[in-house]
Amino acid sequence: MKVKVAINGYGTIGKRVADAVSLQDDMEVVGVTKTKPDFEARMGAEKYGLYAAIPDRVKAFEDAGIEVKGTIEDLLEKADIVVDCSPGKVGAENKPLYEKAGVKAIFQGGEKAHVAEVSFSSLANYDDAVGKSFVRVVSCNTTGLARVLSILRDMYELRKVRATMIRRVVDPKEDKKGLVNGIMPDPVKLPSHHAEDVKTVLPDVNIVTTAFKVPTTLMHLHSIAVEIDGNVSVDDVISRFDEEPRIMLFSKEEGFTSTAKIIEFAREYRLRYDLFENAVWRESINFHDGELYITQAIHQEAIVVPENIDAIRAMFELADKQESMKKTNRTLGIA
Ligand code: NAD
Structure with missing residues (x-):
């Protein structure tokens, strides 16, 4: 069974993490979110299926002719884990949603460390994230x-x-x-x-x-x-x-x-x-x-992407550090 991954915030980091997840054989993207019906939302809808990050915006997407499959709550029902790629500090505001839905979550470096049980960087402390529910990938x-x-x-x-x-x-x-x-x-x-x-x-x-x-x-x-x-x-x-x-x-x-x-x-x-x-x-x-x-x-837009993939593997105990990093490296062409 593949781990089902939701991406909340399909921006600079979110779109890259979504593409990286879709290259793995042990996880899959079940949907992405946007707040506004812009060109990134249209691309996200075509590639992965789009959900409204803010529930009362569904109509704004429909009015713009962008197919929207539901709200973030609907997306979380399908997911085992959400990778929160919303702007800095917004992840902490989103956390209660994840707790309510009972899904694991990864936060990004724009959040304070205490948003998660552990901060993460693959080479430094992979093992600290093993089995955890809330992990922050550092900036x-x-x-x-x-x-x-x-x-x-x-x-x-x-x-x-x-x-x-x-x-x-x-x-x-x-x-x-x-x-x-x-x-x-x-x-x-x-x-x-x-x-x-x-x-x-x-x-x-x-x-x-x-x-x-x-x-x-x-x-x-x-x-x-x-x-x-x-x-x-x-x-x-x-x-x-x-x-x-x-x-x-x-x-x-x-x-x-x-x-x-x-x-x-x-x-x-x-x-x-x-x-x-x-x-x-x-x-x-x-x-x-x-x-x-x-x-x-x-390269600030890309460097945290492999770490997000490793964090998912650690949290679901899919692989140890060496195995996960090797797999992530191979699939992303890091050699
Ligand atoms: P971004 O602005 O490119 O993307 C953020 C996305 O989140 C946007 O698509 C926006 O529509 C969406 N969003 C806005 N409000 C939301 C909400 N309430 N819920 C869900 N989604 C919402 O930002 P980014 O550069 O991708 O940064 C995301 C996170 O990654 C931040 O914590 C940031 O600090 C961190 N980070 C950024 C970089 C970088 O250089 N860009 C590098 C490492 C880490």
Whole structure:
């Protein structure tokens, strides 16, 4: 029997998670929701079957000529689990609906950690989500940090991590807000909340973070410095990153001079140029005066998608960590 998955909020993350679920043989999409009868709603209706996220909007969809199969409550009746991909903080408001329907739920990184029993990132803490009913997949920045730090934690004794995030101001589809000509400290008061978020999945890592927004939509960039006791072999770090499918190494020598070039590569490589992997610059990996340096870029729209699939498997105990990650990687073309 396949696990029946509802997607509540067919936006940037929701449409990608729906497509990823539909590539798995142990789960299936039973429907998606939208609040407004826009072009995304029309596409969701054609591809997966559409339900109204807000029950009294059914007529608005019908008036727009978009076939709607019912409300979110009707959808939850068909589902074993809902992946809530609504805007940040809305997931917490939706939670009582899920509890009433008796379905499991996955929330996204825009929610506070306490919305779920556990925060999740596959490499960091897959086992913590096994059998759970409410899980939060951490944000794009946290997923990017958690992956590299999980690998380094297994290799070395990490003393302290300092990470600076240079964040894309909005996603490419956004036309209501942005930052045209400036660099915005966000937050101004440091450190940023990202370190606390990393600790929800890697509680033993001593980390401090800062963050700034810049006028780009393509990717986030992370500058990471890790204080490590003892000797570090840069070659060992590179080969361990090379072995991990969810990390992809890029080299300046090959022409990857900026995030623009990484996305240009991804445009040829994947549907919607979704880069599910951390894009780590090979040459940036360097050990100097007791600190390991890494520069990586994160495709914010895509990176949490494999983690959502793994979270479903963990929650239904369909596979252990290695098996699930392997299956997710294979089906999403992460190699
Ligand atoms: P989005 O705005 O692209 O999509 C949100 C969708 O939810 C929209 O389709 C909207 O119609 C729908 N929606 C609005 N109100 C709703 C409600 N009450 N119930 C159900 N659906 C509702 O947002 P997104 O970028 O996909 O973000 C979704 C979540 O994923 C947020 O928690 C966000 O923080 C997190 N996230 C976003 C990114 C990113 O870069 N876009 C990366 C990682 C995590």
